[in-house]
Amino acid sequence: MYGISALKKQFVIGSLGGVPVKADPRWFAVIVLTSAVIALGLYAQVKDLTSSIVFGTAAALVFFFSIFLHELAHALMARHEGVSVVAIVLHPFGGMTQFAEAPRDARAEFRIAAVGPAASFLLAVIFALAGAGAYYAAADILATILFTLSAGNLLLAVFNMLPGYPLDGGRVLRAYFLRTGKDQAEATRRSAQFGKGIAYLLIAIGAVLMVLRVDIFAGLWAMLIGFFLLDSAKTAMLHAGVAREITAGDVMRLPVSVPPDITVQRFVDELLPMHRAKVFPVSSRGDLFGTLVLKELKKRPRGEWRELRIEDVMIPIRREHFVGQNTPMDIVREVVRTNGIGAVSVVDERGKLVGVLNAPLPV
Numbered sequence: 248m249y250g251i252s253a254l255k256k257q258f259v260i261g262s263l264g265g266v267p268v269k270a271d272p273r274w275f276a277v278i279v280l281t282s283a284v285i286a287l288g289l290y291a292q293v294k295d296l297t298s299s300i301v302f303g304t305a306a307a308l309v310f311f312f313s314i315f316l317h318e319l320a321h322a323l324m325a326r327h328e329g330v331s332v333v334a335i336v337l338h339p340f341g342g343m344t345q346f347a348e349a350p351r352d353a354r355a356e357f358r359i360a361a362v363g364p365a366a367s368f369l370l371a372v373i374f375a376l377a378g379a380g381a382y383y384a385a386a387d388i389l390a391t392i393l394f395t396l397s398a399g400n401l402l403l404a405v406f407n408m409l410p411g412y413p414l415d416g417g418r419v420l421r422a423y424f425l426r427t428g429k430d431q432a433e434a435t436r437r438s439a440q441f442g443k444g445i446a447y448l449l450i451a452i453g454a455v456l457m458v459l460r461v462d463i464f465a466g467l468w469a470m471l472i473g474f475f476l477l478d479s480a481k482t483a484m485l486h487a488g489v490a491r492e493i494t495a496g497d498v499m500r501l502p503v504s505v506p507p508d509i510t511v512q513r514f515v516d517e518l519l520p521m522h523r524a525k526v527f528p529v530s531s532r533g534d535l536f537g538t539l540v541l542k543e544l545k546k547r548p549r550g551e552w553r554e555l556r557i558e559d560v561m562i563p564i565r566r567e568h569f570v571g572q573n574t575p576m577d578i579v580r581e582v583v584r585t586n587g588i589g590a591v592s593v594v595d596e597r598g599k600l601v602g603v604l605n606a607p608l609p610v
């Protein structure tokens with residue numbers, strides 16, 4: 248599981264390649280509880296309380312390390328896809344990797360989401376093989392622990408692949424909606440709707456398990472996870488709604504515009520060192536002429552820079568390169584995602600340049 252919203256009380260337990268690893272305090276209560284449950288299960292086999300507790304605690308710690316590995320897989324894939332990771336948070340129901348921005352496209356979204364459950368599944372296979380090894384070596388207690396860890400990781404993989412946002416499976420679903428042409432906000436809203444459905448289902452299953460006294464612990468657990476998921480899905484829908492209300496004018500930056508008639512050399516010598524951007528609007532007295540994309544500029548030989556003017560190398564103005572200042576940010580996000588330059592100019596009602604927005608967008 249992962250998301251953008253932060254949980255409230257967290258403290259840093261370590262750092263990994265500059266990324267803080269945080270824990271929710273409730274997490275420790277869950278470790279104790281999980282240790283106890285595993286210890287209880289082992290007692291029948293071990294027949295010694297102290298050993299059961301030691302084995303149970305060790306198994307619980309290894310399991311929570313597995314959760315960390317699941318999150319690490321998300322974080323590494325995110326980095327690979329150019330999405331910066333803010334923190335890895337271990338919370339009572341697993342983990343959550345927080346990002347500074349949304350993945351740029353459906354493919355990145357899919358990869359980042361799917362790699363977590365894939366890691367858990369791989370761990371389940373590894374623990375199962377190790378368990379089989381231990382079983383044949385007649386190390387029965389170790390075999391039980393390893394099979395428990397295998398089952399735990401398998402459950403983690405399956406649970407996270409349930410198709411409801413913000414679970415990983417919901418992210419995959421969101422990637423699918425993006426692929427089929429929905430904008431970011433709509434894709435989030437739809438997949439979070441599935442998330443809410445799954446949450447209600449978990450709560451209902453939990454309640455039934457408890458009322459019928461089939462398995463009170465599992466029932467309580469299902470209900471807690473259900474409520475947590477419901478809360479996360481609602482928050483995600485709220486965020487998706489917000490992107491509709493915020494407009495380009497609210498979050499744009501003041502434009503650093505480049506006059507069309509100066510030479511490329513002058514731009515490179517005088518303007519570029521002052522303003523680190525990859526895309527610049529080309530304008531004169533507020534009128535937008537086109538867009539200067541550094542990547543395109545670099546294709547021109549340096550020898551030509553003294554002769555070439557900005558208007559010779561810019562992309563002449565296109566509809567998808569600017570938005571009105573009242574355009575909602577969910578639409579702006581869609582424009583920036585698909586227009587090929589990763590930025591837009593912002594114009595007022597009279598069509599005059601008033602701002603710029605570059606990826607990664609603030610909302």
Ligand SMILES: [Zn+2]
Pocket residue numbers: 248249317318321363364407415
């Ligand atoms: Zn995950």
